[in-house]
Amino acid sequence: MKKVVVVGGGITGLSALYHLSKMSREHNCEMELLLIERNHTLGGKIRTVKEGDFIMEAGADSIVARNEGVLPLVNELHLHEELVYNETGISYIYTNGELHKIPIDTIFGIPMSVAAVNESTLISEEGKKAALRDLETINTHFTKESSIGEFLEAFLGKEMVENQIAPVLSGVYSGNLYKLTMASTLPYLLDYKNDYGSIIKGLAANKQIFKGSSNKKFISFKNGLSTIINRLEEKCSDATILKGAETQNLRRVGNKYELTINGHESILADYVILALPHDVTQRILSHEKLEPEFNKLKNSSLISIYLGFDVPDKELPADGTGYIVSKGSEVKCDACTWTSRKWKHTSRNENLLVRLFYKSSNGHYDELKKLNEEELMKVALGDIKKSVGVDANPISVEVTAWENLMPNYHLGHNQSVQSLNDVLLTEMPNVKLAGASYYGVGIGACIKNGKKTAESILEDIIIK
Numbered sequence: 001m002k003k004v005v006v007v008g009g010g011i012t013g014l015s016a017l018y019h020l021s022k023m024s025r026e027h028n029c030e031m032e033l034l035l036i037e038r039n040h041t042l043g044g045k046i047r048t049v050k051e052g053d054f055i056m057e058a059g060a061d062s063i064v065a066r067n068e069g070v071l072p073l074v075n076e077l078h079l080h081e082e083l084v085y086n087e088t089g090i091s092y093i094y095t096n097g098e099l100h101k102i103p104i105d106t107i108f109g110i111p112m113s114v115a116a117v118n119e120s121t122l123i124s125e126e127g128k129k130a131a132l133r134d135l136e137t138i139n140t141h142f143t144k145e146s147s148i149g150e151f152l153e154a155f156l157g158k159e160m161v162e163n164q165i166a167p168v169l170s171g172v173y174s175g176n177l178y179k180l181t182m183a184s185t186l187p188y189l190l191d192y193k194n195d196y197g198s199i200i201k202g203l204a205a206n207k208q209i210f211k212g213s214s215n216k217k218f219i220s221f222k223n224g225l226s227t228i229i230n231r232l233e234e235k236c237s238d239a240t241i242l243k244g245a246e247t248q249n250l251r252r253v254g255n256k257y258e259l260t261i262n263g264h265e266s267i268l269a270d271y272v273i274l275a276l277p278h279d280v281t282q283r284i285l286s287h288e289k290l291e292p293e294f295n296k297l298k299n300s301s302l303i304s305i306y307l308g309f310d311v312p313d314k315e316l317p318a319d320g321t322g323y324i325v326s327k328g329s330e331v332k333c334d335a336c337t338w339t340s341r342k343w344k345h346t347s348r349n350e351n352l353l354v355r356l357f358y359k360s361s362n363g364h365y366d367e368l369k370k371l372n373e374e375e376l377m378k379v380a381l382g383d384i385k386k387s388v389g390v391d392a393n394p395i396s397v398e399v400t401a402w403e404n405l406m407p408n409y410h411l412g413h414n415q416s417v418q419s420l421n422d423v424l425l426t427e428m429p430n431v432k433l434a435g436a437s438y439y440g441v442g443i444g445a446c447i448k449n450g451k452k453t454a455e456s457i458l459e460d461i462i463i464k
Helices: 011-026 070-076 114-119 125-135 148-156 158-173 188-196 199-205 207-211 226-235 278-285 373-388 413-427 443-463
Strands: 002-007 031-037 048-051 054-057 083-085 090-095 098-101 218-221 240-243 247-253 256-261 267-269 271-274 299-312 320-325 335-337 351-359 394-407 431-433
Touching: 002 011, 002 256, 002 267, 011 031, 011 226, 011 443, 048 394, 054 299, 054 351, 054 394, 070 218, 070 443, 090 158, 114 125, 125 148, 125 158, 125 199, 148 158, 148 188, 148 199, 158 320, 188 199, 199 207, 247 278, 256 271, 271 278, 271 443, 278 431, 299 373, 335 373, 351 373, 373 394, 413 431, 431 443
Parallel strands: 002 031, 002 271, 031 240, 090 320, 271 431
Antiparallel strands: 048 054, 083 218, 090 098, 247 256, 256 267, 299 351, 299 394, 320 335, 335 351
16 A cells, blocks of 8 residues: 655645545545645645635735636535625726726737727727737747736737736736746736637637636635635545644655654655655755756745725725735835725625735835734734725734745746756656646646646556
C-alpha cells in the first residue's frame, strides 16, 4: 500500500486529498492518506468569521462559478442547496474625488463592444479613438509570454489601460500589468486578437462565456466559504488529518521521503504533495538545485478591513457593488467591496457591511503595516467617509493582514515553475508542488490543481 502525504490544509491540499480518497475507492487502489497542517484549523486563506448579524471572509470572498470543476465539486459535496450567487450591479472606479461607472459590457475593465468604449467616462475622446484602433491593427510579435500590460496598451491605448483596465486587472492579479505575462493572466486575449483581428471583437464573439446567466459569476455559501472546507474535511474521513503540526524538513531516503514534523515522529511517504506558499516549501526542501528558481518567485501582501455599521445598506448608490481606486486618489485603500450589497447573506438585517483592501503595491502600505488594528480602523473609516459619505462608528470590525502570502506572478513565473518541476523530476520524482504559488491564484484554479495533482499520483501508482 502506497502512502501519500499532503502538506498544507488549504483548498488545494484538501482538494487533492478529497480526490485521492475518492479515486482510490473508484479504482480499488488502496492508499494510506495523511494531511499535515501547521494551524489548528483547515482552510488556509479561506476563513469565515461570524460576528453579530454579519458574515465576513478574512481571505477570499467567493469562487468564480465558471471555472472548470467548481460546480461539479459543489454538487459532489451535496452543497448545491447552500449555494448563493453574487448580486449584480455597477462597479466603480474612484478617481479625482468621484465614482465613475465601469461600463457593464467589459471584463476586467476591457471593453467587449464599441458601445462600451464610447460609454466610458474614464477615457477622453482621444483615448476612445486610440482604443478603437484595436479594430484595425494586427498582432505581429506578441506571444503568451509577453507582458499583458504592453499587449493591451499596444492595441487599446495607454489611456484605456491606465484609467480603466489597470485599476481592475492589477487588483485581481496583485501586480504591475507590465510585469505580468499573458500566460499567467488572460491568455485567451492573444487568441482573440489573432483569430478575430481584434480584442474587442473576440470578446464580443465569446461574451456569453464571461457574462453567464444574469451576470452572476461568483458563488459562496449561506454560511460562508468555510462551508466547502468543512465539507471536504468530512468527506475525507478515511484519511488521517494532523492539525497543529508543522513540517520542518523533507529529504529523500532511497525511493521514499522522510518528513520531519515538529512535536511528532518523522514520517516516511511514497508520495508527497506540498500545497504550501512557495517560500515555506523552499525552506522545507532546502535543496541547492531548487534555490535559484524558488528565489525568483514573488509574494505580495494585503491588509483587509471589514467595517459593519448600524446603517441601512441603501445608504450606498442604489446600483453599486463597490469601487476600485485609481492611482493618486486621496483615499488610501486600493478597493472597497460593498459586501452587504454584493452578498445578501452577509448581513442578516440588511445593514451596511463594507470591505476595504490595502495592498503592498500601494504607496501607503509601508506606513499602514506599522499601525495597530484601531489605527487601521480609523484609516478605513476616513476612506469610507471621503468616498461614499458614510460617517458612523462601526459595530463590527475585522482586520486581517496577509503578509507575504499573496502570490505575485511575474514575466518569468511560468519558466521558473517549469524549472522547479524539472529539477524535482530528477531529484525527488514523487514530490509534487501544488497551489496558488504556482498554478493560479483563484479558488477555482486551486481546486482544479488539487484534482490534477491527485490524478497524476493515482496514474503513477496504477502504472507501476
